[in-house]
Amino acid sequence: MFEQQPAAIQNKVKELAAEAVRTSEPSGWFEVLYQEANGDASQVPWAKLTPHPYLQDWLEGYSHQAESMRALVVGCGLGDDAEALALKGFQVTAFDVSPTAIAWCHQRFPDSTVNYIVADLFNLPTEWHQAFNFVWECRNIQALPLNVRSQAIAAVASVVAVGGTLLVTTRLRDTDDEPDGPPWPLSHTELAQFQELGFQEIHRDLFDDNEPHTVKHIRIEYLKVGS
Template sequence: MFEQQPQNLQLHVQQLANEALQKAEPSAWFEVLYAEAQGDTTQIPWANLAPHPYILEWLTNHQQFVRGQKALIIGCGLGDDAEALAHLGFEVTAFDISPTAIAWCQQRFPDSLVNYVVADLFAVPAQWHQAFEFVFECRNIQALPLNVRFGAISSVASFVAPGGTLLLITHVRDTEAEPSGPPWALSDSELERFESLGLQQVEKVLYRESEQFDVKQVRIEYQRS
């Protein structure tokens, strides 16, 4: 996880994020980080080269999915979560704002059935509106500052089709006060925003990842009725 990365990498990510904020381009630093890495996955804090264990746990313990359901992976990184869903029979679209990340996915999985796309969470294709039966958002919102947080949440919620599911994984905080970051963990009021946008919380699982630093992460399943 982010807090377990070498301190120099954490500081570099924070520097890139702050520079992007000063330019009013809060998500621009992702491409800078991927491009600087030059194929070295150790320079990408979240690149575990395996599907996130919390989505694997959820998929194992939940309903059998109808083959061909449309799934969307937000901020797909190096593609492991997208490939896991494709192997289960989902028709997967996976996007990232970083062209380097998307090219990296295509290089890693040259025979993939996943549709890898360069896209911006704040300027998504109109045809994606309520178009996906399953949407996966894993720690992208928390990488964005609070002044664009509600816009990001609204965009994520807009992808979920009627009857569809949003699976959210994010760090959380116990206060509404603005945290230092990145990442900027989500507050209760920010999570409640999803419900105001027509999504009902079905299940919430809390993971306490570090007692020493009081690091908490949640996996929340939402459904659009």
């Protein structure tokens, strides 16, 4: 249910992503999509103008002191998840590769405490290395083709401080065969790369949506235990 979209939008996303793959710019299509949306959030398939329910549910059970915690939102889109973390008390930085998306965040939340920044997952600021106590990665890796997946996973892993939490939400596939996409669901083998990069899995939840062909979604909480 959460990711159901009109066929026209699904086809547009597939065309933009295919062109980005052909030109070896795997994240280049996000800015095109945001620009062509022309301020209409219904044209951005992942923009629900509300925090992601898997994040909101996790935050409701979060009992630690958040005020001293630095949080990073990967691929923040229109900012709702970042605002939910800020409301909980986190010191939030949120980035997106799309300048249009970041400008949209500033327009929607002019008085926000969130530090919204244009940044590229494949070229993150060096000062972000192991700098965040909490990192939220929601369906960004699955929007990138498999030939850059390991690089994307390593980039997400790199910003989590030792002792910090990484919360990942993604579609899940049961085989290592390359799926049709986007999105390209992650395999168990791909998710295992986080453990190879110094993370311990704390908890995972599996969800099924209400699409005609059931799609598995997973939320995994990791603890960074090594460099």
